[in-house]
Amino acid sequence: MRFKFISKPNETNICRPWLQIHPPFGMLVPGQSIEIAFIINIDRATAPELNSGQDKLEDILVLHLENGKDYFILINGNYMKSSFGCSLNQLVRYPHSIRDSPALPETEKFVKLKIPKELWRIVDYLYKNALDEEDLFLESGDQEEIDAIREALDTGSEFGKIENIHSMAETLVT
Numbered sequence: 001m002r003f004k005f006i007s008k009p010n011e012t013n014i015c016r017p018w019l020q021i022h023p024p025f026g027m028l029v030p031g032q033s034i035e036i037a038f039i040i041n042i043d044r045a046t047a048p049e050l051n052s053g054q055d056k057l058e059d060i061l062v063l064h065l066e067n068g069k070d071y072f073i074l075i076n077g078n079y080m081k082s083s084f085g086c087s088l089n090q091l092v093r094y095p096h097s098i099r100d101s102p103a104l105p106e107t108e109k110f111v112k113l114k115i116p117k118e119l120w121r122i123v124d125y126l127y128k129n130a131l132d133e134e135d136l137f138l139e140s141g142d143q144e145e146i147d148a149i150r151e152a153l154d155t156g157s158e159f160g161k162i163e164n165i166h167s168m169a170e171t172l173v174t
Contacts, residue, residue: 001027001028001030001065001066001067001068002025002026002066003025003026003027003063003064004025004026004063004064004066005024005062005064006062006064008060008062014061016059017045017046018040019038019039019041019075020037020038020040020041021036021037021038021039021061022037038075040077042079043085046085047082047084047086048085048086048087048090050079050081051081051082051086051090051098052090052103056076056079057075057076057077057079058075058076060072060073060074080099080154081098081099082150083118083150083153083154084150084154086098088115088116090103091116091117091118091119092113092114092115092116094116095113096156097153097154097155097156098154099154099155121159122171122172125159125162125168126168126169126172129162129165129168130165130168133165133166136165136169137169137173139166140170141164141166141167141168141169141170141171142163142164142167145162145163149171
């Protein structure tokens, strides 16, 4: 039996841009099984709409069986806002951490920050701890530390102990 994911009526893609399906089509013989992976990938193109609330991690997929019926598969998830994937203009509208406060409206009567606090926190940390560091932006950081730094920026919490200063520099570049 052949199967494939098909687009919904009036749509051209089989799924939202943040979702990948592997494999999107195939063939099964009786008694055989297949594993289908649904991968959610938030990147620079998809993060801004998710951060602003214009998009949600929701989709309905249509699995079509040749000479059979269609099955509808609901995909949904909870997206945790992140400062990564936001423009600098968006970040200056958050007076507190991106996860703890809504963005200020873009009207003149609200005071925006001059620079994003996330950017200021990283530069301040590097200024205080890395002025004498050799090859600061040439070496990679530790991925676990980078993830912890990103989480601290998104929640407004303290950085904690950073063993590899290159982790902070790589976070800045990211």
